[in-house]
Amino acid sequence: xxxxxxxxxxxxxxxxxxxxxxxxxxxxxxxxxxxxxxxxxxxxxxxxxxxxxxxxxxxxxxxxxxxxxxxxxxxxxxxxxxxxxxxxxxxxxxxxxxxxxxxxxxxxxxxxxxxxxxxxxxxxxxxxxxxxxxxxxxxxxxxxxxxxxxxxxxxxxxxxxxxxxxxxxxxxxxxxxxxxxxxxxxxxxxxxxxxxxxxxxxxxxxxxxxxxxxxxxxxxxxxxxxxxxxxxxxxxxxxxxxxxxxxxxxxxxxxxxxxxxxxxxxxxxxxxxxxxxxxxxxxxxxxxxxxxxxxxxxxxxxxxxxxxxxxxxxxxxxxxxxxxxxxxxxxxxxxxxxxxxxxxxxxxxxxxxxxxxxxxxxxxxxxxxxxxxxxxxxxxxxxxxxx
Amino acid sequence: xxxxxxxxxxxxxxxxxxxxxxxxxxxxxxxxxxxxxxxxxxxxxxxxxxxxxxxxxxxxxxxxxxxxxxxxxxxxxxxxxxxxxxxxxxxxxxxxxxxxxxxxxxxxxxxxxxxxxxxxxxxxxxxxxxxxxxxxxxxxxxxxxxxxxxxxxxxxxxxxxxxxxxxxxxxxxxxxxxxxxxxxxxxxxxxxxxxxxxxxxxxxxxxxxxxxxxxxxxxxxxxxxxxxxxxxxxxxxxxxxxxxxxxxxxxxxxxxxxxxxxxxxxxxxxxxxxxxxxxxxxxxxxxxxxxxxxxxxxxxxxxxxxxxxxxxxxxxxxxx
Numbered sequence: 001x002x003x004x005x006x007x008x009x010x011x012x013x014x015x016x017x018x019x020x021x022x023x024x025x026x027x028x029x030x031x032x033x034x035x036x037x038x039x040x041x042x043x044x045x046x047x048x049x050x051x052x053x054x055x056x057x058x059x060x061x062x063x064x065x066x067x068x069x070x071x072x073x074x075x076x077x078x079x080x081x082x083x084x085x086x087x088x089x090x091x092x093x094x095x096x097x098x099x100x101x102x103x104x105x106x107x108x109x110x111x112x113x114x115x116x117x118x119x120x121x122x123x124x125x126x127x128x129x130x131x132x133x134x135x136x137x138x139x140x141x142x143x144x145x146x147x148x149x150x151x152x153x154x155x156x157x158x159x160x161x162x163x164x165x166x167x168x169x170x171x172x173x174x175x176x177x178x179x180x181x182x183x184x185x186x187x188x189x190x191x192x193x194x195x196x197x198x199x200x201x202x203x204x205x206x207x208x209x210x211x212x213x214x215x216x217x218x219x220x221x222x223x224x225x226x227x228x229x230x231x232x233x234x235x236x237x238x239x240x241x242x243x244x245x246x247x248x249x250x251x252x253x254x255x256x257x258x259x260x261x262x263x264x265x266x267x268x269x270x271x272x273x274x275x276x277x278x279x280x281x282x283x284x285x286x287x288x289x290x291x292x293x294x295x296x297x298x299x300x301x302x303x304x305x306x307x308x309x310x311x312x313x314x315x316x317x318x319x320x321x322x323x324x325x326x327x328x329x330x331x332x333x334x335x336x337x338x339x340x341x342x343x344x345x346x347x348x349x350x351x352x353x354x355x356x357x358x359x360x361x362x363x364x365x366x367x368x369x370x371x372x373x374x375x376x377x378x379x380x381x382x383x384x385x386x387x
Numbered sequence: 388x389x390x391x392x393x394x395x396x397x398x399x400x401x402x403x404x405x406x407x408x409x410x411x412x413x414x415x416x417x418x419x420x421x422x423x424x425x426x427x428x429x430x431x432x433x434x435x436x437x438x439x440x441x442x443x444x445x446x447x448x449x450x451x452x453x454x455x456x457x458x459x460x461x462x463x464x465x466x467x468x469x470x471x472x473x474x475x476x477x478x479x480x481x482x483x484x485x486x487x488x489x490x491x492x493x494x495x496x497x498x499x500x501x502x503x504x505x506x507x508x509x510x511x512x513x514x515x516x517x518x519x520x521x522x523x524x525x526x527x528x529x530x531x532x533x534x535x536x537x538x539x540x541x542x543x544x545x546x547x548x549x550x551x552x553x554x555x556x557x558x559x560x561x562x563x564x565x566x567x568x569x570x571x572x573x574x575x576x577x578x579x580x581x582x583x584x585x586x587x588x589x590x591x592x593x594x595x596x597x598x599x600x601x602x603x604x605x606x607x608x609x610x611x612x613x614x615x616x617x618x619x620x621x622x623x624x625x626x627x628x629x630x631x632x633x634x635x636x637x638x639x640x641x642x643x644x645x646x647x648x649x650x651x652x653x654x655x656x657x658x659x660x661x662x663x664x665x666x667x668x669x670x671x672x673x674x675x676x677x678x679x680x681x682x683x684x685x686x687x688x689x690x691x692x693x694x695x696x697x698x699x700x701x702x703x704x705x706x707x
Contacts, residue, residue, distance in 0.1 A: 050532075079601035086497050089489025090506070093577075096570045097513050100524045160424050167421035177422065184425045186697075187432050193624075193693035194435070194686065195631020196518075197660040201682040202435045204667075205442040214671050228431065235428075261417035289517025292633035292660065296667050317519040317634075324523055324638060353527065360520045371515050375508075 021071055026084075029067050033060030057088055101364075108361025111354040116345065122358055127302040127314075129340035133329030135348040136338075139359050141304040145219065145313040146366075149298065150288045152223035152308055153230055158280055160227075161234025164188070168235070169242040170264055191232035199228040200293030207297075217299040219308035222315070225293035230283050237279025241272040274381035278374045285370035289363060291317035316363045323356035435686075443680035449673050465681055467644040471656035472685070475561055475636060476629035478650065479568035484622050486569075487576035494577075495584040496606060507581065514574035522638030525567035526559075530639065533566065534558050537651050552649030559641040561650040564658075567635040572625035579624060583617025584610055616699055623696030627689045633660035659685040 037056035041047040061084055069077035115122035116136050125138030164184060172181025203225030208214050245268050253263040269276070299312035300322055331347040338345065348354070447453060451460040490510060494503050537558050540550045554560060587610045595605040642657035642665065649655060663678045670678055 075601055075604065079603040082603040082606075083497060086489045086493045089486045090493045090498075092486055093490050093510065093513065093570075093573055096524075097509065097516075099528070100516065100520065103524055103528050104520065160427055163421045163424035164428055166417075167425045171418060171421055172425070180422070180425055184428050187428050189697055190432060190690060190693065191428070193627045193631075193689050195633070195660060195689055197631065197633045197663050198435070198439070198682050198686045198689075201663065201679055202438060205438040205679055206434070208675075209438060209442060214675070228435070231428070231431070259414050261413045264417065285515060289519065291517070291519040292664055295633075295664050299668075317517060320519045320523055321634065321638065324526065356523055360523050363517055364520060367515055367517060368512075371512075 020076065021068070025067070026064060026080075029064040030056075030060045033057070033063050036063075060084065061088075104357060104361050104364055107354070107357035108359075108364075111358040112361060115358075117343070122355075123362070126304055129338040129343075130302070130345075131339070132336045133331045133347040133349060133351050134336035134338065134345040135351050136343075136345040137355065139316060139319055139355075139362060141301065142314040142316045142319040142359065143362065144304050144306065145298070145315040146288060146317070146363075148306070148308060149219050149222045149226065149294070149313065149315060150284060152220060153226035153287060154280075154284060156223060156227040157230040157234050157283070161231045161280075161283075162238055162276070164231075164235045165238035165242055166264060166268075168239050170260070170268070188232045188235050191228070192236070194228065195292075196229060196290050197292040197296070199225045200296035202228060203293060203297040217297060217312045218310060219298055219305070219313045221297035222294045222313070223308065225297050226287045226290060229290060229293070230287045233283035233286055234280055237283060238272075238276055241275030241279060242268060244275065245271045274377055277381070278378035281370055281374035281377065285367050285374070288370065289317055289367055291321055294318050295321065316359055316366075320356045320359045320363065323352045323359065326352040328352070439679055439683045439686060443676050443683050445673050446676035446680045459677070461677075461680065464677060465659075465684055467646060468657060468659045468662050468681055469684065469688070470646055471561070471644075472630055472658040472660070472688075474650070474656065475565050475568060475640075475658055476626055478562065478565035479572060479629045480622060480626055482566065482569035483573045483576055483625060484618075487573050487621070487625075488580055488618060490573070490577045491580035491584055492606060492610070495581050496602065496610065507578075510574050510577050513570065514578075518571065518632060518634040519638070521567055521571055522634040525563065525635060526638045529567065530558050530563050531556075533563055537562065541651055548648045549650055552647070552652040554651040555653055558651070558653065559639055560653045561640060561656045564636045564640045565650070567639060568629045568632055571632060571635060572629050575628055576618075576621045576625040579621035580614065580618050583614040583621075587613045616702070620696045620700040623692055623699065627692045627696065630689050630692065631660055631685060632658075633664050637661040637664045 034052065034056040037052050037059050038047065041051055041055060061081060064084055065077050065081040068080040072080075112122045113119060115125075115138065122138040123143070124140050125136065126141035127137045130137035167177075168181050168184060171177055172184070203221045206224065207216060207218075207221050249267050249271060250263055253267045254260075258266070294315050295318055298315060298318070300318055301312045301314050305311050305313045328349050329347070329351055331349055334347060335344050336347050337343070447461065449456075449458060451458065452462065494507050494510070498506055534556055537554050537560075541552070541554050544550045591609045591613075592605055595609050596602075600608065636658045637660075640657065640661060641654045642662070643654040644657060645655050647655040659681050663682055667675070667678055
């Protein structure tokens with residue numbers, strides 16, 4: 001471990017002071033810690049993998065520190081202890097990510113593949129007529145809603161965000177525009193910090209102030225609320241990318257007599273296109289999983305609604321929340337009959353929770369695909385500015 | 388757009404007047420569009436403030452403080468929610484800050500250079516997971532797993548007020564919500580701290596190493612003092628995120644409205660955001676404007692926290 005610093009500690013100055021141990025001594029102390037932990041836990045009859053690892057790590061800190069103190073002296077012992085602590089911090093943070101992904105895949109993917117009545121129908125069915133513990137239904141309506149609302153949020157946010165970024169980089173350089181630019185930068189920072197629920201309240205308050213019906217909920221309200229969260233992300237990501245474009249390119253273009261706006265379109269934006277795509281994709285990935293604003297503004301339905309301007313819509317995040325809230329179902333009989341098309345389904349107590357996991361899997365796949373696509377675009381298509 | 392395109396593409400010198408006008412039209416359209424977008428940001432935030440205020444006015448007018456009737460009291464409704472929100476976020480930060488600094492140091496100074504960016508990406512993945520999935524995972528998987536920990540804390544550390552009281556299963560208490568909140572703010576604090584740590588002047592670090600300092604001593608004497616402002620700002624940004632987080636709290640916490648310190652007890656606390664989300668479906672009229680009023684309070688709260696964070700960043704910026 002200690003050998004990977006860029007500047008090597010000089011070879012021993014005083015042999016009593018510098019007796020660095022090779023890293024594999026950590027394995028010995030680690031094993032000792034684990035063994036003692038297992039023994040202690042077995043005596044107290046509380047042995048489990050998680051508790052053994054936790055206690056073992058704690059003991060390893062102690063053993064590693066003590067061993068190093070004896071063999072290397074207090075300064076290196078402290079170094080070793082901190083190295084272990086820092087690695088431990090990273091391991092702890094990986095634990096929720098891995099366990100969450102594992103749970104979502106093992107519970108969600110299974111349910112999505114083994115969906116009834118036909119495999120994979122989870123992604124092509126909606127929830128109309130699915131009552132009680134019926135082991136059927138799917139998220140087609142929610143996928144449609146999520147994609148539509150995100151599309152509209154993007155239609156609102158991307159032009160506004162992009163032009164604001166262009167304003168900040170290309171126009172806000174002198175006079176009153178400079179002052180305006182400072183104000184806009186500050187407000188974009190403020191917008192970044194707006195809690196998602198407040199964005200939802202804004203979407204709601206904006207529409208119920210003008211609508212006669214106080215209980216109005218529709219897709220466009222959700223799109224407006226989401227764009228409030230999306231605009232600042234688009235602005236900041238794009239601004240960063242536009243500032244990376246070298247001034248030389250702009251000046252070369254001006255020298256050829258190209259007007260400013262054409263320079264922006266054909267030189268600046270074209271140079272930054274990969275970065276812009278990445279930034280915008282990441283912004284979409286950020287809002288596509290937002291729940292709270294949609295909970296307030298679009299409500300919930302059981303079937304597909306393609307109209308953004310009329311009636312409630314289902315979305316994946318709110319669907320997960322709703323199914324989770326429903327909790328365990330009651331199973332009075334072996335089967336449940338669909339009142340709409342008279343189909344008969346098996347009854348399952350955990351059907352709601354299973355659907356929530358499968359929808360969570362679907363949502364995570366969408367978000368991860370967007371994230372990975374963004375990274376790939378920036379990796380393969382960004383111009384090589386520095387030769 | 389297409390006409391101006393044609394004009395500016397035409398090379399003949401005799402069209403120079405047309406080119407000039409096309410240039411002016413294109414330029415002014417573009418200039419207006421971008422300045423307009425900047426102004427739109429102003430308008431949007433003004434609209435947020437105006438609509439939240441105007442829609443919450445009915446509740447303010449009808450409240451005990453203003454009308455004198457004892458229908459409901461703004462302070463009595465809002466204050467327990469603010470308390471719950473702040474307490475949950477504070478505990479989340481206490482958990483998240485040390486771990487985040489550890490991760491940031493691990494990625495910036497301990498991990499092999501080749502692995503560092505990949506590890507950073509793993510942390511970014513934590514930020515990409517939607518909050519509703521965290522809520523689902525926390526509510527179904529994590530809460531039962533935390534139960535033995537809470538029983539242990541309650542039995543042996545019950546003399547600390549925080550862990551006192553009578554926790555009952557399922558442990559849908561403030562502590563569980565805080566743990567999930569901590570996981571959610573971790574990537575934010577880590578990302579900002581990592582950036583700051585990486586900006587430490589290379590020469591200072593190498594000077595410390597050349598004087599024979601161990602890696603930890605280098606970090607303690609050079610990297611941490613340099614990054615202190617950044618870490619504080621990162622923590623405030625994390626706090627802003629935790630204050631406004633809805634779903635994790637909504638899906639995990641069994642709500643209550645007390646000023647209890649006992650974070651292990653169920654049904655004692657609630658947060659502003661979760662309260663809005665759980666009550667909005669049935670609310671209308673004055674109830675709705677009361678919810679919007681609490682939202683306004685949350686907005687102001689996060690605004691102050693974030694402004695403070697930016698101010699710290701700006702103040703510690705020039706020195707770096």
